[in-house]
Amino acid sequence: MDRVRITDPRALRALAHPARVRLLELLTLDGPATxxxxxxxxxxxxxxxxxxxxxxVKWGLVEPATELARGRERPWRATSRGITWPATGSPEFVAAARALRDQMVARRIEELDDYRRAEDTLDPVWREAAWFGEDGGYLTPAEVAEATTRIKAVIADYTGSRRPRTADARLVRFFAYALPTPPPPTPDAPPEPR
Incomplete structure (x- = not known):
């Protein structure tokens, strides 16, 4: 399943709700559910x-899993492995994309807080496996795009929907960003000689 590319700001706005973000995550990661x-x-x-x-369903992100229905139960499934959207567009699109991104970031921060609260209760093997990292460097837009593509490919090797789930596996979240800093302010022009 590939990712769905959303280009309609109404779809982004519809998805920018905490419950919908969570539901889409559950159906994407855990499969069909009623x-x-x-x-x-x-x-x-x-x-x-x-x-x-x-x-x-209205925006094509979820569909009925009719072949799994039992009696009155109606299971649903995600139609893709995730979503993407362009970085630019109309002011309406940019605002809708920002609202959705804000919901997704809030969800990741919530998960990070959950981890920090439960960290001492986790098996030491899981605490050792957990990773927090930070780095930075000076890159061109092309280098950022290349690095992002490579990182996504490595993560996809471990998160693909066809990968079998073993008994000792747990849901692990990968959250990364590659954000440029704003350009430095231009220095004041030197005073003109008198």
């Missing part, structure tokens, strides 16, 4: 989950 199962996982009512799933 509304009841999803409601139990995110702590929302089944009616609320149904509404949010309908919004995801």
């Amino acid at each position: 509304g009841r199962q999803l409601a139990d996982r995110i702590g929302e009512s089944t009616a609320s989950v149904s509404y949010h799933v309908a919004q995801l």
Whole structure:
């Protein structure tokens, strides 16, 4: 499953809701689930989950998994491995993309806080395996694009949907960014000689 590229600002706005971000994550990472199962996982009512799933269906991000239906249960599945969107566009698009990105970053910060609160309870093997890193350097836009492509490829080797899940595996989140700093301020022009 490839990632879906979203170019409609209305779709970005529809997705920029904490419950929808969470539901799409669950369906992408854990596979098909019913509304009841999803409601139990995110702590929302089944009616609320149904509404949010309908919004995801409207924009082609979720679809019924009819072949898995049992009785009255209607399972849902993600239609892709994730989403992408252009970095630029109309002011409406840029605002919608920013709103979605803000939700996604808030979710990652929440997960980081969850980890820090639970860190002492984790098996030492998992604490050793966890990684926090930081680095920086001076790159061109082409070098940033190349580095990003290489990093995504390495992560995809371990997160692909066809990769079998072993009994000792846990969900591990990779969160990275490659953001340029603003340009330095231009120095004041030297005073003109008198």
